[in-house]
Amino acid sequence: MNAATTDKSPWRRHAGFLITVAFLAALPFILAVVEGLPFGSLLANDSSTAKFLQGLLIEVFILAVFAISYDLVLGVTGLLSFGHGMFFAFGSYLTGVLLKTFGWPLWAVLIGAVVAGLFNALLFAVVLPRVKGITFALVTLGIASVFDILIRTQEMNPYTGSDVGLQGIPRPDFLNPVDDRLRFYYVTLAFAILIYLLYKRFVDSPTGRVCIATRENENRALNIGFNTFYFKLAALILAGVTASLAGMFNTLYKPLVSPEIAGLGFTVEGLLMLLIGGIGTLSGAMIGAAILRLMEYYLSRWFGEGAAFILGAIYILIVMFLPYGIVGTWRLRRLDIAAGRQRLLSYFTGRQKETPDKGKL
Amino acid sequence: MQNLLQSYRKNRTLIITLVILLLLLLLAIQGMSTRDWVVTLLRGLAVGSITFLVAAGLSIILGLLDVLNLAHGTLFMIGAYVGWSMYVRPDTVVDISTPFLLVLAGFLLMPLWLPLLSRLKLSRGTMRVWPWIALVAGLALLAVALTRYPISIWSATVYQDSPIVWTQYFEAGTVAENVTPATFPSALGALLTWGALLIGSMLVGLAAVGFAVARRGATAQAGRPATRPLIWFVVLVIVGVALYVVNTPLSGFLLGLGSNALFVLAIVVATLVGAGLGGLMESTLIRPLYERAIYQILLTLGLGFIGVEMVRTIWGRTGFTMPKPELFSSTGDGCPADSIAGWLQYHCSTIIIDIGGEPARIRTYNELFVIAVGIFVLIVVWLLLQRTRLGMIIRAGVQDSRMVEALGINVRRVFTLVFALGVGLAAFGGVIAAPANGLSDTMGATLLLSSLIALAIGGLTSFPGAAAGAVIVGLTQQFIIRYGQLGINLPFMEEPWKPSPPLVPASVILLMIVILLVLPQGLFGRSE
Numbered sequence: 001m002n003a004a005t006t007d008k009s010p011w012r013r014h015a016g017f018l019i020t021v022a023f024l025a026a027l028p029f030i031l032a033v034v035e036g037l038p039f040g041s042l043l044a045n046d047s048s049t050a051k052f053l054q055g056l057l058i059e060v061f062i063l064a065v066f067a068i069s070y071d072l073v074l075g076v077t078g079l080l081s082f083g084h085g086m087f088f089a090f091g092s093y094l095t096g097v098l099l100k101t102f103g104w105p106l107w108a109v110l111i112g113a114v115v116a117g118l119f120n121a122l123l124f125a126v127v128l129p130r131v132k133g134i135t136f137a138l139v140t141l142g143i144a145s146v147f148d149i150l151i152r153t154q155e156m157n158p159y160t161g162s163d164v165g166l167q168g169i170p171r172p173d174f175l176n177p178v179d180d181r182l183r184f185y186y187v188t189l190a191f192a193i194l195i196y197l198l199y200k201r202f203v204d205s206p207t208g209r210v211c212i213a214t215r216e217n218e219n220r221a222l223n224i225g226f227n228t229f230y231f232k233l234a235a236l237i238l239a240g241v242t243a244s245l246a247g248m249f250n251t252l253y254k255p256l257v258s259p260e261i262a263g264l265g266f267t268v269e270g271l272l273m274l275l276i277g278g279i280g281t282l283s284g285a286m287i288g289a290a291i292l293r294l295m296e297y298y299l300s301r302w303f304g305e306g307a308a309f310i311l312g313a314i315y316i317l318i319v320m321f322l323p324y325g326i327v328g329t330w331r332l333r334r335l336d337i338a339a340g341r342q343r344l345l346s347y348f349t350g351r352q353k354e355t356p357d358k359g360k361l
Numbered sequence: 362m363q364n365l366l367q368s369y370r371k372n373r374t375l376i377i378t379l380v381i382l383l384l385l386l387l388l389a390i391q392g393m394s395t396r397d398w399v400v401t402l403l404r405g406l407a408v409g410s411i412t413f414l415v416a417a418g419l420s421i422i423l424g425l426l427d428v429l430n431l432a433h434g435t436l437f438m439i440g441a442y443v444g445w446s447m448y449v450r451p452d453t454v455v456d457i458s459t460p461f462l463l464v465l466a467g468f469l470l471m472p473l474w475l476p477l478l479s480r481l482k483l484s485r486g487t488m489r490v491w492p493w494i495a496l497v498a499g500l501a502l503l504a505v506a507l508t509r510y511p512i513s514i515w516s517a518t519v520y521q522d523s524p525i526v527w528t529q530y531f532e533a534g535t536v537a538e539n540v541t542p543a544t545f546p547s548a549l550g551a552l553l554t555w556g557a558l559l560i561g562s563m564l565v566g567l568a569a570v571g572f573a574v575a576r577r578g579a580t581a582q583a584g585r586p587a588t589r590p591l592i593w594f595v596v597l598v599i600v601g602v603a604l605y606v607v608n609t610p611l612s613g614f615l616l617g618l619g620s621n622a623l624f625v626l627a628i629v630v631a632t633l634v635g636a637g638l639g640g641l642m643e644s645t646l647i648r649p650l651y652e653r654a655i656y657q658i659l660l661t662l663g664l665g666f667i668g669v670e671m672v673r674t675i676w677g678r679t680g681f682t683m684p685k686p687e688l689f690s691s692t693g694d695g696c697p698a699d700s701i702a703g704w705l706q707y708h709c710s711t712i713i714i715d716i717g718g719e720p721a722r723i724r725t726y727n728e729l730f731v732i733a734v735g736i737f738v739l740i741v742v743w744l745l746l747q748r749t750r751l752g753m754i755i756r757a758g759v760q761d762s763r764m765v766e767a768l769g770i771n772v773r774r775v776f777t778l779v780f781a782l783g784v785g786l787a788a789f790g791g792v793i794a795a796p797a798n799g800l801s802d803t804m805g806a807t808l809l810l811s812s813l814i815a816l817a818i819g820g821l822t823s824f825p826g827a828a829a830g831a832v833i834v835g836l837t838q839q840f841i842i843r844y845g846q847l848g849i850n851l852p853f854m855e856e857p858w859k860p861s862p863p864l865v866p867a868s869v870i871l872l873m874i875v876i877l878l879v880l881p882q883g884l885f886g887r888s889e
Contacts, residue, residue, distance in 0.1 A: 080655065127874065130881045134429050137658075138817045139877055142870040145810065149867040264806075268662060275659065309674070312667035319660045320646065323653060 024189055028054050028182055043182065054185050058177065058253055060293045061188040064286035065195050065246040067273040069239040074271075075280030076203055077235040078215025079128075080137040083144030085267035087120050087240045089257075091247025093151060096166040096257045097159050106172040109248065117244030121237040128236070129229050141264065148262040165258040169251060177253050188249055192286070195242055199282050202238060211235050215280075272311075275318050278325025287327060374880055382833065389840045392849065395717025401843045402836070403728040407797070409835025410735020414790030416812035416819075416827040417742055418783025424759035424822030425779050427654065428647060431661040433787050434809025435668035436635055440788025441795040441804065442676050444631035445524070445683045448623050449531045451615035452540050454630065455608055456512040460558055462601035464503070466594045467562025472587050474570040492571030499564030506557035511543035517677035524800075525681045532684050537616040542609055555602070624686040628792050635788020636781040643780035648773070665805070673802055680801030685710065689726035689796075697722070701729075727797045734793050738786070739828055746824060755779060759822055810866070811838075814873045820886025829884060834869050841865050 011018070031050040032042040042050065070084045094116045098104040104112065127139045151160040160166055171177070177184040202208045213221040214228045221228050251257055260266065269292065277288025295314075299307035322329060369376065390398045419433050447454050483491075516522040530536045545551035604611070615623070642664065650657045684690065688708050696709035704712055704725050712723045723729065746752035754775050757765045766772045791804075798804065815834045819826025841860055848857025860868070877883070 080658075127878060130878050132881075134423075134658075134821060135817060135877060135881065135883075137429075138813055139874055141810075142814070142817075142874055146867045146870050149863045149870075153861055153863045155861065268666065271659060271662070279655075305674075308670045309667065312663055312670060315663040316646070316660065316667065319656050319663060320649065323656055 021193060024057075025186070027057065028185060051181055054181050055177070055253075056294070056297060058181075058185055058188050060290045061192040062246050062249045062253065063273065063293055064192050064289040065249075066243055067270055067277070067285035067289040068195060068199055068282055069242040069246065070267075070270045071274055071280065071282055071285035072199060072202070072211075072235050072239045072242075075274060075285070076208065076215065076282075077211040077232055078218075079232060079236070080133060081124065081140040082137045082264065082267055083124070083140030083142075084239070084243065084270055085261060085263070086144035086147045087117060087243035088247040088250070088266070089151075089262035090116050090120050090147065091244030092251045092257045092261060093160055093166065093247075094244075095248040095251040096169045096255075099172070099251075100166065100169045101159060103170075106174060110245075113244045113248040114241050117241035118237060120244065121233070121240030124236055124240075125233050128232060144262070144264070144267070148259070151262055152259055160257075160259075163259060165256055165260075166251075167256045169255040169257075171252065171255055175252055184253065188253070191245070191249065196282065196286060199238075199242075203282060207231060207234055272315055274325070275315065276325055278328030278331075281325065281327040281331070284325050284327030288325065291326075375884060378876065378879055378884065386836065386840075389844070393843070393847065394719065396719040396721040397843060397847070399716050400721050400723065400728075401839050403723060403732065405836035405839035406735070406832065407728050407731040407835070408838055409832040410731050410738075411790055411794045411797075412808065412812050412815050412834055413735055413828050413831035414738060414793065415787045415808055416815045416831050417738070417824065418786040419812055420816055420819075420822055420824060420827040421755065421759075422780055422783045423816070424824075425755055425762065426643075426647075426651075426776050428657045428661065428780075430780075430783070431658060431809065432642070432665035432668060433661075433784070433812070434805035434807075435665040435672075436638060436784050436805075437787040437791040437794075437808055438672060438800075438802070438805030439638070439668060440631045440635045440791030441683075441800050442672055442791075443634045443788070444627040444792030444795055445676075445681075445800055447627040447630040448620070448683060449524075449527050449536065450515065450540075451618075451623065451626070452542070452612035453512065453514050455604065455612050455615065456514070456543060459601045459605045459608075460507060460510050460512075462597050462604070463555055463558040464562040466597035466601065467559045468566045469590050469593050469597065470563055471566040471570055472590050474567050475574070478570060478574050488571070488575045492568040492575060495564045495571060496568035499561045499566075499568060502557045502561030502564065506554050506561060510554060510558075511545055513541055513543040515676075517673075517675060523679070523681075524676055525679065528681050528684060531620075537613070540612070540616065542612065544608075551605070559598070620684065620686040620690075621688050624796075628789060631792045632785045632789045635791075636785030638788075639784025640777050640781035642784070643777045647780070648776075665809070669802055669805065676800075678802060680799055682799045683795040685726045685796040689724075689730060731793060731797055738789075742786075743824070751775070751778070807866075811869065814869055816883075817873050818876050818883055820883030822887065823883070823885040826883055826885035833872070837869050837872055838865050841868050 028042060028050065029039065031053050032039060032048075035048060035050045037048055037050055041048070066088050069087070070081075073079050073081050073084060091113045094112055095109050098109045098112050123143060124140060127136070127143075131139050150156060152162050154162060156162065175184055175187060203212070210221060210226050210228070210231045211234075213224075213226070214231055218228055247261075250261075273288035273292045274285050275288065276291050277284030277286065296307065296311065299310055303310060318325070324332060390402075393401065415433055415437050419430060422428055422430050422433075515524050515527050517524075520526065527536065527539075530539050545554070615626075618626075646660060646664070647657055650660060690710050691708040692710055693707075695703060695707035697711040697713045698704040698707055698709040699713060701712065703709065710725060712725060712729075713720050714723060715721070744752075746756060754765060754770055754772075758772060758775065762772055794804070794808075811834050812831065815830030816827055817830070818833055819828070819830030842862070842865055845860045845862060845865070848859045880886075
């Protein structure tokens with residue numbers, strides 16, 4: 001980074017982020033205006049297309065948090081984990097079971113979800129020092145599959161509802177997406193923004209830098225004197241807790257949990273979000289989640305059965321031709337453009353300086 | 362003695378693990394009657410053989426190309442479905458072969474375009490634009506021609522015409538009566554459609570070459586144009602048209618064949634289709650990604666999902682069965698047989714043998730034929746790896762593929778060949794597994810998981826490891842299923858504990874995790 005960019009005022013440096021936040025905060029009202037609804041009706045929580053779209057956006061925020069947590073594990077730390085969906089599913093199921101079967105209050109469920117995330121991360125950490133690369137992927141896939149199998153067994157039916165999934169979960173009064181969707185919208189939005197800021201801080205911190213170093217070259221990081229295991233563990237724990245919390249919001253939003261989120265398919269969906277946005281870019285993961293969710297919704301509305309086919313084709317095309325995703329490619333190109341502009345400027349300025357020199361000579 | 366002790370110390374963990382596994386097996390055998398364990402052992406070996414057919418290809422591909430092909434399960438499934446099509450509806454395969462050959466012929470002309478393009482002097486702007494136009498036009502032509510092409514095929518959505526009903530026709534021997542041959546309404550229509558197919562595929566091929574030229578610039582050596590593609594083109598077009606001309610008699614002949622001959626044909630066709638798909642996948646999609654390791658995994662994962670969707674659109678979402686060939690399906694006179702000779706005489710579906718004083722039912726296809734095929738493939742692939750030049754290159758490539766390339770061997774071509782071989786093996790496994798286990802859109806994912814587990818247990822890139830892992834996975838599954846029926850007498854429990862069916866895959870996964878924690882490289886894996 002040269003001096004020109006760091007000299008910018010903080011407002012200008014974070015303009016993109018601030019505009020996005022302001023836009024998302026105003027979006028329910030914008031949607032209402034577009035539909036021609038009075039604000040009173042929006043605040044009174046009348047059912048409308050705008051309310052439906054709010055719901056879609058709430059799902060986007062929840063998935064964005066899931067995607068960013070996957071990005072921390074896969075993109076930033078470089079752990080090829082195929083069991084990340086389990087973190088989300090565990091949080092989801094735990095929230096459902098605690099609310100439905102045990103009738104815990106919301107704050108206790110929150111603590112429970114955090115502890116569950118911690119527990120999951122530690123479960124992965126048990127195998128972390130032993131296996132690497134593809135074997136780690138297989139083991140995490142295995143652990144996630146065991147979880148998937150366990151929640152589907154008949155023995156767990158009273159708690160998890162086996163193949164049907166968990167249904168009829170009571171909604172807490174404070175966070176009720178049916179009675180007051182706008183509040184739920186802002187809570188999930190605030191949650192997503194907080195998580196994004198936290199992750200940004202984490203990746204920019206010395207700990208996060210070591211995580212990136214681990215991804216780039218683990219042996220070198222070890223030789224410098226970092227015990228990479230602890231850094232990988234820190235990333236896993238942070239990601240596990242976040243994904244678990246995202247799972248909690250998922251259960252609160254649509255008070256049913258389907259066993260599909262525990263399968264490999266959901267992890268692959270997370271991968272797709274990362275790929276669309278750009279692996280290892282954090283903000284890309286969230287953008288990817290938004291694009292994927294909205295695309296899925298509209299594609300299945302327009303094409304029905306064929307939507308999966310089109311999604312698959314998009315997936316392949318992105319892997320082949322846009323490997324760094326939207327944000328990643330944009331960052332690369334932006335640097336190119338900036339460098340090109342500077343070269344151009346220095347070419348011109350240099351020539352302007354050169355010509356008088358030559359004239360003197 | 363000294364050496365023995367040394368090698369023991371070196372492999373202590375491995376030896377102890379193997380001993381524990383063996384003890385577990387003995388323990389499992391101990392709890393059953395002789396008949397039960399023999400039958401369970403056979404079933405486990407059968408599951409192991411099918412798993413091995415997939416795991417073997419996966420392991421060789423992973424070893425040589427460093428690609429974990431997560432689409433392998435889907436390709437296994439595609440093999441099974443293609444095999445079913447050849448087995449039950451050979452007329453459909455004959456119908457499809459004409460447009461397929463014509464499209465292939467169009468693509469085969471690709472080497473001719475490069476010298477042609479290098480002679481044309483086009484501006485950069487034109488070079489950028491025209492391939493896109495050619496691509497769109499070619500794809501549109503292909504889409505129009507292929508959707509109009511008359512193919513007599515089952516329907517995935519209408520029950521009366523679904524694969525399930527066709528399977529029933531096959532079992533009743535009335536497929537030939539129910540087939541309505543599809544032909545062009547007029548000769549002009551046929552010529553137009555064929556022309557569209559040829560021109561469309563040529564345009565797409567031209568576009569592909571155009572893209573490459575636009576990116577890298579034309580670097581063709583001046584010289585006489587290659588005549589070999591042209592000869593192939595003519596041959597394929599003639600064969601394609603000839604197949605259309607003899608379509609009706611050929612379909613009639615194939616439909617009149619016995620199920621044994623059809624089964625052999627199904628195996629051949631499915632293996633070839635699988636190998637072709639594998640070669641295509643490697644040369645077009647995976648080859649550009651050798652530098653980006655994770656992306657290959659992501660790509661194959663996506664391809665696997667697309668393949669499942671494709672199978673769902675063509676064959677439908679509901680599963681169906683594939684009838685067993687005559688040799689393994691008779692239930693009439695002299696059946697169930699009391700020995701293998703009796704089976705050969707009467708072609709029984711089951712043999713009942715006295716084992717340990719109890720009669721044991723052994724299915725000839727599921728438990729004898731499948732195991733025999735597994736052992737046969739094990740020996741053939743082992744011979745291929747150990748005794749041929751290709752095998753030597755593969756083994757060397759698994760060790761260090763750069764060194765092999767440095768020695769002047771075209772590793773790229775070997776890569777394509779090995780990928781095609783591995784996928785062909787998986788498709789072959791699909792046809793073998795289909796009559797035993799039926800066809801469904803989840804068969805690929807299930808088998809991929811168990812063969813991945815087998816690989817991880819055996820050591821990712823080791824061929825004997827793949828075999829051992831597959832057998833361990835198969836045996837564990839089947840013994841736990843059997844114990845789920847019998848119940849285990851555990852101490853401190855009143856009633857015998859019965860593991861519920863979902864615990865079968867879970868137990869195999871747990872076994873894998875435990876083995877990997879003890880031996881991170883797997884049983885026979887190379888430590889890095």
